[in-house]
Amino acid sequence: MLKASSALFSAKPFASNLLAIVEAPDFTLTQYAGVEKDLKKALGKLPSRIGIVQDNFMRVGPTQIWSLNEAMDAPNCFVTPLSSSRTRIEISGAPAREVLAKCASIDFHKNEFKPGTFAMTGIHHVPVFIHCVAGEIFHLYVLRTFALSIWDHVSDAALEFK
């Protein structure tokens, strides 16, 4: 198989005792589009609204579902592989919410942005999908071509925790 390369090959590592910012590669991202009944038939139970993650499915639009599961056949749905389109950056640690608050205009309070939820927002004018994986662990799905720029931006925002 051809060797995969990372968009963060030349990224400056972020090292801190309080906070970790690392690339979380090797994921599968697939978009399924279609009418609700076809999506349900193909994928099973789906999140009812935008913003919640259910069984690795995320509703990103009225007729679009993102899946972090292995790609599957979906009759009558329109499948688009997107695994290369995003670079996944994991930010974890106690100050993670504080760092994210410097990057995006989303309420990252622990009672508002809970594990299992996501937000489609922007960092430094670039669309970014932020998934709260656990209490203080977040996955940022960043457009691959902007990944290094966003890495630099987030790392810079985290300077006070270095």
Next chain:
Amino acid sequence: MTAFRRTDKPAHIDRTKPITFTFDGKTLIGFSGDTLASALLANGKTLLGRSFKYHRPRGVIAAGFEEPNALFTTGVGGRTEPNTIGPTTELVSGITAKSQNAWPSLSFDVMAANQLLSPIFSAGFYYKTFMGPLKKSWMMYEPIIRKAAGLGVAVPDVDTARYEQRHTFCDVLVIGSGPAGLAAAVTAARSGLRVTLTEQDFELGGSLLSSGNEVLEQWRKTQIAELESHREARVLNRTTAQGIYDGNLVVLNCIPQNHPAKMILEQCRAKTIIIATGAIERPLVFENNDRPGVMLASAVRTYLNRYGVAPKKRAVIVTNNDSAYATAFELAEADVAVTVAEHRSTLSGDLLAKAAQLGIAIFPNSGIANVIGEKQISAVRLAGRHAVTIECDVLAMSGGWNPVVHLTSHGGIKPKYDEKIAAFVPGGFAPSHYGAGGVNGTFGVMAAIREGETAARAALETSNFSKKLEAVELPAMREDRAYTIQPQWTVPEGKHAFVDFQNDVTSKDIKQAHQEGYLSVEHLKRYTTLGMGTDQGKTSNINALAMMADLRGLPMSAAGTTTFRPPYAPLTIGAIAGRNVGAHFKPKRLSPLHDWHVAHGATFIEAGLWMRAWYYDWAGHSPETAYIKEMELVRQNVGISDVSSLGKIDVQGPDAAEFLNRIYVNGFAKLPIGRARYGVMLNDDGIVLDDGTTSRISDTQFYMTTTTAQAGEVMSWLEYLLQMHWTDLNVHLTSLTDEWGGMAVSGPNSRRALQLAFPELDVTTETLPYIGVMDFVFEDVSVRILRLSFSGELAYEVHCPANYTTALWEHILKSADSLGIKPYGLEALASLRIEKGHVAGADLDHRNTLDDLGLGKMAGKEKDYIGKALRFREDCQAPERWSLIGIECMEDGKKLRGGAILFAASDEIKGHGRGYITSVTWSTELNKFIALALYNGGLKHEGEDIICAFPLKNENVKARIVSPHFIDKQGERLHA
């Protein structure tokens, strides 16, 4: 002689922590808890600056952001900050402060001679005087005037400080931590909801800090301690609320401690907002009221009680209201001899009794006729019957109080005049906004606390909190005295009665503005410069408006106010820029092949947000020579170029073909599977939006490519059409620009290169003809080959998922190494397409029609498409439109330049010409400069000689209009 001294009374300074700082090069000592202004006063420094226009000596007037005069330049080099406000600058070790607008020294300022000319430097002087004698005379006067007048000077050095930004949210935002704000914050915090309290000062308490009252001090400490105990309460001192915007967005600028950033600009979105911003005392206007030592009474009280800085021996207080008596009494208790010049004729008994007890002399029906002393007040002459002269160190003035209504007005609610307190109060509050305390015109502490609590309860109700909460404990003291005032609005006589201390606007200027017809408050402001500058008229505006109302015979309520706009206080540009500076100025977009390019000697060029490989080391070290070698490689052999930046869109759905048929001018409904087609799309105004190639992958799936520049716009446009106009079409769009990387393999040997890279693949013309598309899997990776040519040579685009683009690129390079394949960059890519006559971003200027570009014939005649109707409007069909042509340079040794203006050979070289060059290159095939251009009438003029004028370099080059297709007009190469 010094006019001030430190007291030994308890204050909010830590006398065990001395702090060293410098003022005009002299080392001084203050204490932790001091401000720059309080430390300077304690060191006997009363002459602190020179005024804006007249260079009059000036000292500190206030104790807050309203300070008009005590402004300094602090810091050095890139950290230099002009117009630092002395009374709000926390004294920290090593501050270097310099006075402003004085030369050669503060004490001896040459430009103080301006004072002699003050009779002619009145309002409008510049406008009237410096307009002639010639039209451009102002250009000569301006630098001289700017040098002679002004405040601090910004330095050209780059600001090396770090500024950050952040976004926060809360249920209740309380702005101001005086008695009302503290009570509101504590009440709200008891709910357990998210409460943020902001305070511009470095200490919480607002007016409580100035009170000198032990009971209030204890109450303040109790509230702060309770706030700190509430987990969801967030307290931000050193934080100024600069503006309130729609959606309850409040912009705060915070000065963090022990933090890499000098300042953090916070965008706080609050469900409810309690404005407890207090009130600012008004000065009184009288002759020489600007002399150092003339201060607001509340400021004198603050310096006394908060910082332990008292006038040395004697103070005179001039007032028209009761509040100044607190200052009088506390000064007397600090062994200062106090005299009160009272504007009113009668006073309440309790004030008279206490004054008598403290030995304070009160002169009713009085006022100030004049101030004696130039660089420091030495005495005042009273007005009225008691025209006596009284020696003093300080003159404390109080003309009443102005509620700080600024934030309440940012949403467009005009303040209203309240006769009872002779001041403007909020004209109302936006939904979910509340006011408490001084901002409402409530000047008593006990009433402010109650209002704070009430406001918090209302805010909680708005936040759907309905549980019962314990009331905030009131301080154990008697109820507030009633506030009484007799406003002084009449315009005083004299030439040096200052209304605006920062802009040197006098009562005489107000009169003059009235005489000359500048009656509205907005005209008054602009004519006199009143209310401009760093203080934005916080001490001056109301007095000036009142004087104008008096001159016009209007009540204050009819005079109105100027408009309050953010920011409330001076805000450095650095805070607004935040981290969007230097490398972070804008995001950079990198191809999946970027790291390979870096490692293999590419020089990059910005193309929008993209960083694209411009040319490579193997071909040369300058773009002028390297691209020619790279072009030759493609024309004669084979090259490979990164085209990942092309926009790529996945179009899927049963109606995908119909959708494409509507958006492209040419037909796509019958495009066979496995074939691509060049298409052009128009905006609905008939103007070309973009071009590109779309391939049919299956019955229901198409792969669209767009130009790099228009990728985002095309995606938005298509989504808009589907979501707003063609909701009946079952089509799904997904951007694949990031998912897929791409490379162009171009040149007569390109097929051989692919055969070497994919030996098991049949890429012959029979299987993969021109504009054919082939999908296959190579080493478990999906690969798509499109036989397309941008260069005019036999060429292919090879696309694959971006994670594997580098590996595939390296594989092709390695496999075809024996052929001599090498990478070529953007410059060569662009030059090759000019030779072929392909239009691109530079030629598509959002004004071209299909016919302008020579593409009119490709539009379907029968079918409908976006832009068809307006494409045929009269103007779009005009014969003399600027249309695409080719140009060949006719002069050896001369070059054509992009942007050159085109003239017919017989034209005078003047004006906008008949067109301009959109793209230019050296042609390796024709051995001359060639260009694409837009020209009046286009190819109707083919064969005519023209002049390409480039006035910036004073060049006129002879050229000839030719077909834009310079090479291989029959397309034999690309069909090979």
